[in-house]
Amino acid sequence: MHSFTATQEAARQKWSALQSSPIPTIYVGTASCGRAAGAMKVLEAIGGHLAEQRLEANLVHVGCIGLCYLEPLVDIITPGRPRITYSNVTPEKVESILASHLGNDEPLMRCALAHHDTDHAQGNGYTKKLPRFVDLPMLKPQVRVVLRNCGLIDPEDIDHYLANDGYIGLMNALGRSPEDVIAEVGEAGVRGRGGAGFPTAKKWEICRAAQSETKYFICNADEGDPGAFMNRSLLEGDPHAVLEGMVIAAYAIGASQGYIYIRAEYPLAIARLKIALEQMRAYGLLGHDIQGSGFSFDITIKEGAGAFVCGEETALIASIEGQRGMPRSRPPFPAIAGLHGKPTIINNVETLGTMPHVLRHGASWYRQLGTPGNYGTKTFSLVGKVRRAGLIEVPLGTPLRKIIFDIGGGTLKPFKAVQTGGPSGGCLSEEFLDTPMDYESLGAAGSIMGSGGLIVMDQDTCVVDLARYFLNFTQHESCGKCSPCRVGTRHLVEILERITNGQGETEDLTKLHDLGEAIKRCSLCGLGQTAPNPVLTTLRYFRAEYLLHVTEKHCPACVCRELIEYRVVPGKCTGCQRCVAVCPTGAITGPRAEPHNLDASLCIKCRACYEICRFDAIAGDAIVIGSGRKGTHEPTA
């Protein structure tokens, strides 16, 4: 039996020893996004430099802090000095950073991003004019609750989590009755973060009341929205937060066995979860008689094999049972009859990530965040044509404008639209920028909160093409069980393809609308009921753009392939022949030093000539992409 207080005390000592280490400590963000940006090569370069210079330092892997556009990120602390963050670090920069920072005790200003000195907001002599990390424009408007540890602690070390108040929420829960725990969560007003926003405590109550010897608890980590990575980042950066929430939830409903249903495409998150589970067992936080409370619970990882529809509860259960992931009609709800016919609760990763906080600080603390009826914070993956892309967390009810412009830094070209809720959500135009991000306001606008994907679009994004893209996705992911979804989405895609190919007719817009409404009303599960949202919202807010495609055969964003053409601007073309060299079909010809010809009948619109010309210092922009007779237009990369 491990005494929790002793374990906690040991962890705190270990943590503070690291903070006041007599040797430097180097933190490298090695979550998936950091790795994609080259963090592992940076790590290798750091190791190489340390060995070569015979320097000693603690190397700590941390998760994603959410500043994806600045990856790879490296933090360095030297004894007695504040922590300094370096951004966009490359293996080439490592040597000069370390030589200056470790060798001369001077942070390398030209690569440094921010300092973490809590005492000196403006920075003292050492940090010079660097901004404070939490004051960075992308971070300052955020309220990080669920993500508070991400990027700061080692996700593979349970002691780091414990030292930062980890598992206190669980200990509080175990000291109370399950009914009490449910009441606290109900009082806090937590709503499920998976998409629909159903009150979590209500679901738990039903399951608690169900009479059964066996109950199951499932954590839904099958993040299927293409363009969303909130859950992955949390699991990679702070797995214990989710696991603690899971044990609290299991205790509340009386479950004995838990599953984490996670995408097989998230190997790093799976590996870190496995490590975390072992550590929990070793500390008596999982398994038989958890912390002497008499409550026993264990967790198994189930790797999902890739099906968007498995985000739907009954489909997910079918998948765990080894069948095709198809939903069934409800009732009975899974809380009464779920996995293997037993009462089952399924909660999203982020919902679980909030539980430790609710149980640690109490419902009234939680209710200070957000707006009435929409309490707490929400994480979003902010991507697309936004300057500062990354993972963010804000109180519910934060206006879109604040998220896109204050946190995201706005768009390079004029803002056009934002898609909330992924493929099941809607595309909102500029007039909705002051809409608060809460479940009801988004619903009223025809969109949904969804799990938290936010795709920002500027004038170079074609909303008709985007609607086609989403419908293509949902049509492909439709399980085929009910015909409104199976047949209906296919027809929507066909009509949208016709329009983007320049063969659309005005009646097609009415057909899209009527068919979309019918699919929403008649489909069996959430996938079909929300699939038409991207079409219906773009039709509602961007009708003029659809009409241009249909009547003028013109794509104002110059995206729809059949409606655009590549042209050489004779006055600008210097005849350098670089485009001739990259053209795969020989569509561009012309002698050196004279404006080239582009034969539209041979052009396959691959963009190669456009790209090579754009980056050419001499000619530059001599190739343009145009659509219809409305003139030319140059898209951003």
Place this chain on the structure above:
Amino acid sequence: MTSQDYAGMFEPFTGTPGDLIPLLQCVQAADGYISEEATARVARFLRVSENVVFGVASFYSQFRFQAPGRHSVKVCLGTACHVRGGEILSRMLERDLGISAGETTPDRRYDLQRVACLGCCALAPVIQVDSDIYSQVTVIRLHEILEAYA
């Protein structure tokens, strides 16, 4: 694989219906794809028909039914990559390699897959070759990227 290999692979499993997907994942991890023989062996082990096994396997996008190439090329078609030109990359890869997504080149050098989000949306558009991720890829760089993999 020999029947002994299969037997060894199936050993940790008890043969309950819930084992089907984990079994298929094991087979694919070893073989790189689900062959007809593997389908038959899994079916026999679980005492279900091959139809059931193939029905489940073909439902999920993770499973492939063609032997993979020496190098696996994945082009990301998540939303962020789509709005930044992932579709053009996909089209050009299909054209350059002469295969459709989901297929393997006749010389088995490359196989090509379209995936819905590699999760590095801030670096879009991205492609992945084996375990290397290339960010902010342009059409001009494609050829050079692929050539590095013999």
